[in-house]
Amino acid sequence: MDQFTYQHGEAHCEDVALKTIAKEIGTPCYVYSKASLSGQVKKLKDAFSAYPTLLCYAVKANSNLSVLKEIFQDGMGADIVSLGELERSLKAGVKPTEVVYSGVGKREDEILRALDVGIYSFNVESKAELENLARLAKQRGKIAPISLRINPNIDAKTNPKIATGLFSTKFGLVESEAMELVLFAQNNPNLELKGVGCHIGSQITDLKPMAEAVERMVAFARRIIADGHKLEFIDMGGGLGIVYDKEIPPSIDQYAEILISAVKPLGLRLLIEPGRWVVGNAGILLCTVLATKKTPKKSFVIVDGAMNDLVRPAMYDSFHAIQPVLLSEGIEGIHDVVGPVCETGDIFGSDRSLPAMNAGDLLYLRSAGAYGSTMASNYNSRTKPAEVMVEGAQFKTVRRREKLEDLWRDEEL
Ligand SMILES: Cc1ncc(COP(=O)(O)O)c(C=O)c1O
Numbered sequence: 001m002d003q004f005t006y007q008h009g010e011a012h013c014e015d016v017a018l019k020t021i022a023k024e025i026g027t028p029c030y031v032y033s034k035a036s037l038s039g040q041v042k043k044l045k046d047a048f049s050a051y052p053t054l055l056c057y058a059v060k061a062n063s064n065l066s067v068l069k070e071i072f073q074d075g076m077g078a079d080i081v082s083l084g085e086l087e088r089s090l091k092a093g094v095k096p097t098e099v100v101y102s103g104v105g106k107r108e109d110e111i112l113r114a115l116d117v118g119i120y121s122f123n124v125e126s127k128a129e130l131e132n133l134a135r136l137a138k139q140r141g142k143i144a145p146i147s148l149r150i151n152p153n154i155d156a157k158t159n160p161k162i163a164t165g166l167f168s169t170k171f172g173l174v175e176s177e178a179m180e181l182v183l184f185a186q187n188n189p190n191l192e193l194k195g196v197g198c199h200i201g202s203q204i205t206d207l208k209p210m211a212e213a214v215e216r217m218v219a220f221a222r223r224i225i226a227d228g229h230k231l232e233f234i235d236m237g238g239g240l241g242i243v244y245d246k247e248i249p250p251s252i253d254q255y256a257e258i259l260i261s262a263v264k265p266l267g268l269r270l271l272i273e274p275g276r277w278v279v280g281n282a283g284i285l286l287c288t289v290l291a292t293k294k295t296p297k298k299s300f301v302i303v304d305g306a307m308n309d310l311v312r313p314a315m316y317d318s319f320h321a322i323q324p325v326l327l328s329e330g331i332e333g334i335h336d337v338v339g340p341v342c343e344t345g346d347i348f349g350s351d352r353s354l355p356a357m358n359a360g361d362l363l364y365l366r367s368a369g370a371y372g373s374t375m376a377s378n379y380n381s382r383t384k385p386a387e388v389m390v391e392g393a394q395f396k397t398v399r400r401r402e403k404l405e406d407l408w409r410d411e412e413l
Contacts, residue, residue, distance in 0.1 A: 058275030147195030156201030165200025199237025283369025306339025
């Protein structure tokens with residue numbers, strides 16, 4: 001259920017008026033709905049309940065400690081890509097045995113820490129990484145659990161910047177190379193091959209590439225097993241898309257059905273790494289209008305949020321619905337909603353239909369829960385926004401707005 005609704009003409013998150021949050025916390029500010037988060041996790045768990053599946057939340061989508069705590073409490077593990085994500089996840093209560101470590105480049109200190117806490121699997125993406133892992137596991141007197149990430153050369157039919165399953169990208173292993181690594185792992189006492197997997201991209205709204213990818217992983221797993229090796233799981237990564245605009249993504253049940261029906265005959269455990277699907281529509285970015293202006297070509301609404309707070313529109317040309325916090329009877333106009341950053345590309349939305357806006361009015365960008373705050377930067381020496389979690393009629397700050405001093409805290413004069 002959508003937790004961002006209008007009540008008596010005023011936008012709310014659950015039962016809290018966004019206006020109240022703006023007044024008490026200020027803007028720009030990310031606002032998350034706890035009910036939306038836990039609702040998504042429940043839907044995931046229900047969809048995969050018929051088959052042994054480890055649900056590992058992709059921490060990169062939103063790594064706020066309170067968001068993580070909620071997700072882990074609700075029963076998910078974690079898919080991490082850095083030491084920072086590992087430490088955050090541990091702090092937020094993840095079970096180490098439910099952590100998988102993805103990513104095309106892992107540092108020694110990162111690998112050692114993950115070995116020490118005993119994660120479930122390292123998703124290996126190159127021979128060099130596997131050799132490094134074997135050496136470090138030996139050094140620690142441990143056996144590193146591994147999964148081989150395959151690049152299946154499948155077009156996920158998504159934005160090229162988030163398509164990761166093609167040979168033109170840096171991700172994964174070609175199958176023939178992966179087959180060599182199976183032997184390498186088999187012959188190394190400090191490695192244990194547990195899984196194979198892939199992640200073909202993000203914001204996928206067409207199930208066909210996903211179906212093709214899972215068939216390929218099942219076929220590859222069969223080859224490994226036929227060669228006399230043991231396997232425990234197949235990891236299908238993340239990628240399930242959400243509605244930002246007019247997309248019609250598959251339902252979670254359709255997605256689960258495709259994956260489960262392909263993996264079930266092998267009897268291997270299934271693992272998935274959803275990020276966007278869990279948090280994307282559980283958050284918004286709340287902004288205040290600073291000014292309006294017109295050129296002979298355009299009408300601009302300038303807000304206090306910018307590309308440093310939410311970079312997706314500037315980086316991927318992605319769409320976020322933009323809505324006024326107070327519904328008005330005023331005449332709609334066509335405006336570009338832009339931020340104050342000194343880049344022409346600092347545009348949240350072009351040619352949007354909005355009621356007349358004045359300085360001080362509030363508006364919000366929907367579907368900003370995933371790849372929003374985690375991609376925020378200090379560009380233009382702007383402090384990162386506050387983050388707020390709403391639960392029913394209550395809300396609390398889960399990340400305070402950065403202070404000016406934070407900007408130069410670690411610098412020298
Ligand atoms: C390896 C891996 N797993 C999972 C994800 C999460 O993807 P999504 O947020 O689309 O579910 C990503 C995102 O890029 C990824 O690289």
